Amino acid sequence: MSDYIIRGTAANDQVRFFAATTREMVETARSIHNTSPVATAALGRLLTAGAMMGSMSKSETDLTTLQIKCSGPIGGLIITADGAANVKGYVTNPNVILPVNNKGKLDVAKALDLGVLSVIKDIGLKEPYIGQTHLVSGEIAEDLTYYFATSEQVPSSVALGVLMEKNNTVKQAGGFIIQLMPFADEELITALEERLKEFTSITSLLDQGMTPEEMIQHLFEGYDVNIMSTIPTAYRCDCSKDRVYEAVMSIGKKDIEEMIAENKPIEVNCHFCGKNYTFDVEDLKSMLK
Secondary structure (H helix, E strand, O other): OOOEEEEEEEOOOOEEEEEEEOHHHHHHHHHHHOOOHHHHHHHHHHHHHHHHHHOOOOOOOOEEEEEEEEOOOOOEEEEEEEOOOEEEEEEOOOOOOOOOOOOOOOOHHHHHOOEEEEEEEEOOOOOOEEEEEEOOOOOOHHHHHHHHHHHOOOOEEEEEEEEEOOOOOEEEEEEEEEEEOOOOOHHHHHHHHHHHHHOOOHHHHHHOOOOHHHHHHHHOOOOOEEEEEEEEOEEOOOOOHHHHHHHHHOOOHHHHHHHHHHOOOEEEEOOOOOOEEEEOHHHHHHHHO
């Protein structure tokens, strides 16, 4: 399998972890949306995080949506992941171009600037759970670390990265989420904080050829690591003509009647995968029935 997520525990079950390699997923998104390098980096980070958060779900039909509304030139991002770690997403302005930041890296923080991160979990109850936090850096990993601490009260460390080739395709992508259990002891917490301070970047480890398993072993060197499962993850849109038909039908009788009066077929585009669905006048008339 090419893209996948591992999940498990470490340090006598005092920590749970999720780690992923997602190059193909992010490259698929880049090619669908024709994103600029900085938009690819932002969307790729959010897709990677969403896939790992989707894999935390108890059921494969659970849905996790991450939405960023921001003041920066990228305009905003949205991704949705299911419990099987299938994920899809898009950015409002895929063509945003910015100079690199003072570290010579793609300036995702400047592309997002000020904003709000919303996490929406639909687990089949009457109302979905919605957690919201302000962006603390715009780098996405730090913003999710802050979200877990404030909205879910789970001390976490999130690392996300996308490395681009010179031809603007995706060279590497991946990430990890490490979460402390309530009974984690102070000694472990201090040791982990020190290791995470020295941590360079997720893409540098991936570019060295490290797998998610090796990254976790590297981070928890000297501690026991228990990998409980390996989950394939991919960019996958679940749109269909039937689902789009229902969406058009839901806009209301008056609007559909106006479309029929124009006597022209309508075309509906899927934001997530770019597919076009055409409905002729007869289709519109059948919606009215």
